[in-house]
Amino acid sequence: MDEQKVLSIKGLLDDTPEEYLSHKEKYENSIRKSVLFYKTLHSTEDENMSVDEKTKLNFRNIVTSAIFKDNSPFMLHNSMFIPTIMGQGTDEQREYWMKRAKNMEIIGTYAQTELGHGTFIRGLETQATYDPDTEEFVLHSPVLSSYKWWPGGLAHTANYCIVMARLYIKGKSHGIHPFMVQIRDEETHMPLPGIKLGEIGAKLGFNTVNNGFLGFENHRISRDRMLMKNAQVLKDGTFVAGSNSKLTYGTMVYVRVLIVSNMANMLAKAVTIALRYSAIRRQSQPKPDEPEPQILDYVTQQHKLFIAIASSHAFYMNAMWLWEIYYSVSLQLASGKLDNLPELHALACCLKPLSTIDATAMIEKCRLACGGHGYMLSANLAQTYGLATAAYTYEGENTVLLLQAARSLVKAWVGHVKGRPLKGTMAYLAGDSTVKAWDGSIDGIIQSFKVVAIRKISSVVKILQDYEKSGLSPEDAWNKASVFLTAASEAHGRAVLLSVYKSEMDKRAAVLSPPLRKVLLQLVDLYVTYWALEKVGDMLLYASITDKDVDELQRRYIELLAAIRPNAVGLVDAFDFRDEILNSTLGAYDGRAYERLMEEAMKSPLNAEPVNQTFHKYLKPFMRGKL
Ligand SMILES: CCCCCCCCCC/C=C\CCCCC/C=C/C(=O)SCCNC(=O)CCNC(=O)[C@H](O)C(C)(C)COP(=O)(O)OP(=O)(O)OC[C@H]1O[C@@H](n2cnc3c(N)ncnc32)[C@H](O)[C@@H]1OP(=O)(O)O
Ligand SMILES: Cc1cc2nc3c(=O)[nH]c(=O)nc-3n(C[C@H](O)[C@H](O)[C@H](O)COP(=O)(O)OP(=O)(O)OC[C@H]3O[C@@H](n4cnc5c(N)ncnc54)[C@H](O)[C@@H]3O)c2cc1C
Numbered sequence: 099m100d101e102q103k104v105l106s107i108k109g110l111l112d113d114t115p116e117e118y119l120s121h122k123e124k125y126e127n128s129i130r131k132s133v134l135f136y137k138t139l140h141s142t143e144d145e146n147m148s149v150d151e152k153t154k155l156n157f158r159n160i161v162t163s164a165i166f167k168d169n170s171p172f173m174l175h176n177s178m179f180i181p182t183i184m185g186q187g188t189d190e191q192r193e194y195w196m197k198r199a200k201n202m203e204i205i206g207t208y209a210q211t212e213l214g215h216g217t218f219i220r221g222l223e224t225q226a227t228y229d230p231d232t233e234e235f236v237l238h239s240p241v242l243s244s245y246k247w248w249p250g251g252l253a254h255t256a257n258y259c260i261v262m263a264r265l266y267i268k269g270k271s272h273g274i275h276p277f278m279v280q281i282r283d284e285e286t287h288m289p290l291p292g293i294k295l296g297e298i299g300a301k302l303g304f305n306t307v308n309n310g311f312l313g314f315e316n317h318r319i320s321r322d323r324m325l326m327k328n329a330q331v332l333k334d335g336t337f338v339a340g341s342n343s344k345l346t347y348g349t350m351v352y353v354r355v356l357i358v359s360n361m362a363n364m365l366a367k368a369v370t371i372a373l374r375y376s377a378i379r380r381q382s383q384p385k386p387d388e389p390e391p392q393i394l395d396y397v398t399q400q401h402k403l404f405i406a407i408a409s410s411h412a413f414y415m416n417a418m419w420l421w422e423i424y425y426s427v428s429l430q431l432a433s434g435k436l437d438n439l440p441e442l443h444a445l446a447c448c449l450k451p452l453s454t455i456d457a458t459a460m461i462e463k464c465r466l467a468c469g470g471h472g473y474m475l476s477a478n479l480a481q482t483y484g485l486a487t488a489a490y491t492y493e494g495e496n497t498v499l500l501l502q503a504a505r506s507l508v509k510a511w512v513g514h515v516k517g518r519p520l521k522g523t524m525a526y527l528a529g530d531s532t533v534k535a536w537d538g539s540i541d542g543i544i545q546s547f548k549v550v551a552i553r554k555i556s557s558v559v560k561i562l563q564d565y566e567k568s569g570l571s572p573e574d575a576w577n578k579a580s581v582f583l584t585a586a587s588e589a590h591g592r593a594v595l596l597s598v599y600k601s602e603m604d605k606r607a608a609v610l611s612p613p614l615r616k617v618l619l620q621l622v623d624l625y626v627t628y629w630a631l632e633k634v635g636d637m638l639l640y641a642s643i644t645d646k647d648v649d650e651l652q653r654r655y656i657e658l659l660a661a662i663r664p665n666a667v668g669l670v671d672a673f674d675f676r677d678e679i680l681n682s683t684l685g686a687y688d689g690r691a692y693e694r695l696m697e698e699a700m701k702s703p704l705n706a707e708p709v710n711q712t713f714h715k716y717l718k719p720f721m722r723g724k725l
Pocket of ligand 1: 208217250350
């Protein structure tokens with residue numbers, strides 16, 4: 099997708115900064131731009147695309163959608179509506195709906211979360227009751243808490259949506275299934291009879307995504323609107339279960355993988371802004387006889403920012419690696435082979451939380467590193483934070499997903515102890531669980547992170563078993579141990595992030611020029627050393643690190659910051675964000691931050707006149723004691 103082409107779209111870029119638009123104007127402006135964007139770039143994910151092309155398209159979509167400073171009301175159409183049709187529709191349903199969706203003849207969203215339930219999918223209350231007499235499903239929202247609540251684009255944009263509803267046949271529940279539901283008339287866009295729609299209101303971010311609510315009053319849809327790839331309802335109401343009820347959760351796994359690459363992109367944007375600003379901003383005078391230095395020369399500033407560069411690389415490498423796994427498991431599922439789905443689910447349940455936790459924290463650190471100007475909306479750091487922090491919650495709240503990963507880790511460990519072989523990304527759990535002497539090499543530190551994970555998993559399993567021996571139910575034991583279950587999942591996730599980053603870089607290093615290889619491997623070294631220092635407690639407990647080793651690690655870390663400093667600006671320039679996509683007064687390539695700050699300030703409607711009308715209406719009478 100050619101960004102030049104995107105940016106050449108007349109009217110795509112805002113004359114009036116979004117900050118000065120009303121809530122309603124922001125939405126209307128975003129629709130205007132989304133239509134322009136799609137008309138020019140009508141890029142779709144072709145089923146015949148190679149893994150690499152699909153991944154790049156997703157990644158490019160993310161990058162390009164960044165133009166909107168916030169996200170587009172079309173976001174769910176691309177990121178969930180289309181993938182659900184692809185993953186949950188029969189061949190016939192895909193044939194029909196994919197054509198309409200790809201051509202933007204219809205705009206869709208994905209309506210799963212309800213006012214009363216987001217995490218607990220099996221608790222969703224929207225009903226889809228099959229009527230064999232008319233061969234229809236009756237959709238109904240029995241109580242307020244069953245209203246769909248949150249779906250992007252649902253309020254005023256989408257005219258179709260995937261509704262995840264509880265299927266009832268002859269009074270019996272058959273679990274949650276996906277239904278294709280038209281919610282608005284294709285000509286008038288009016289909500290169809292029996293359908294209540296609206297917007298959920300202003301949020302911390304995502305204020306142009308048009309998140310909405312949806313309630314059904316006995317709304318009927320034909321039988322062929324249930325997406326029936328994984329489970330079917332025959333005309334007479336016979337229910338045919340799928341091979342695995344969790345296949346209906348497939349879109350969420352896809353988006354969790356997408357989010358890891360999205361975090362790489364978000365973090366790259368934020369650190370480009372903060373680091374470029376740090377290269378032009380001069381402040382203080384540590385040496386009386388020298389000019390004020392660039393704030394980028396403060397080692398504390400390097401500590402705040404360089405890890406963000408390395409983390410973006412790490413998330414990107416892990417995301418590309420995870421996409422390969424996702425696509426290969428998807429192909430296996432298509433041929434009925436399910437045995438690698440649990441591992442993909444567990445990986446996504448580790449990497450989505452860790453990438454969003456780290457990216458959110460590091461984007462905020464990029465903002466904080468820019469002083470007062472980082473607090474300006476025109477810097478586009480606050481908005482980037484707002485978008486990233488949402489991913490902590492959506493697509494599976496992070497705690498919940500880490501506990502899901504813990505389920506798999508506990509099962510793997512208990513199986514291992516009983517002699518069952520471990521496989522894939524959990525195979526290392528069968529390895530040595532002690533570090534006889536600290537090995538400060540990159541591979542040695544990564545091995546130590548694996549030992550930390552082994553020890554945390556084995557110890558939390560022991561806690562669980564002790565609780566159950568003491569008479570606690572498995573559920574109560576699980577809840578009591580849950581803090582350390584999430585810690586075990588995080589440790590596993592860290593080990594995966596580090597080892598995949600290193601191995602993926604090693605694969606690429608062979609084809610890099612020696613100078614580039616040196617710089618990129620310095621970032622790997624920085625990433626591994628940073629996390630060893632961040633998790634020094636675990637290293638002391640499980641990896642035989644001594645205070646002398648820690649001292650050595652600290653010195654190595656400082657030297658790495660100094661080594662990276664000369665290439666720091668080049669490293670963020672290499673993310674190759676155009677100014678229009680960075681959309682930031684502080685991050686523009688030309689470094690004219692002060693002029694841009696002033697230019698943006700003058701766009702404030704308040705600066706249109708020297709005296710605001712409230713002076714004569716309120717202030718003057720007030721100051722003259724006449725109010
Ligand atoms: C104009 C320009 C526009 C261009 C835009 C381009 C795109 C932009 C890209 C932006 C990038 C991304 C943004 C996407 C936006 C998304 C917005 C947000 C959407 C949403 O939030 S949708 C709703 C998401 N909701 C959730 O994720 C809910 C979380 N809850 C759950 O997943 C489940 O409830 C659960 C897993 C927590 C528990 O499920 P439950 O049925 O109770 O199961 P359990 O009993 O716990 O476990 C049973 C066994 O099932 C296994 N399991 C569970 N889930 C899965 C799964 N998904 N796959 C496989 N297996 C699964 C589990 O492991 C258990 O197995 P075991 O018994 O242990 O063997
Ligand atoms: C910006 C944004 C966009 C969204 N877009 C969509 C969309 O397009 N479509 C859609 O369907 N949904 C969407 N969502 C909804 C999102 O999927 C849910 O918010 C998310 O699944 C969490 O559910 P919840 O909000 O009901 O929180 P709850 O599930 O009520 O969880 C609240 C808190 O309770 C705790 N908790 C809950 N369960 C457990 C547990 N089992 N163990 C331990 N602690 C627990 C956690 O601390 C959690 O944060 C969006 C949300 C946001 C913020």
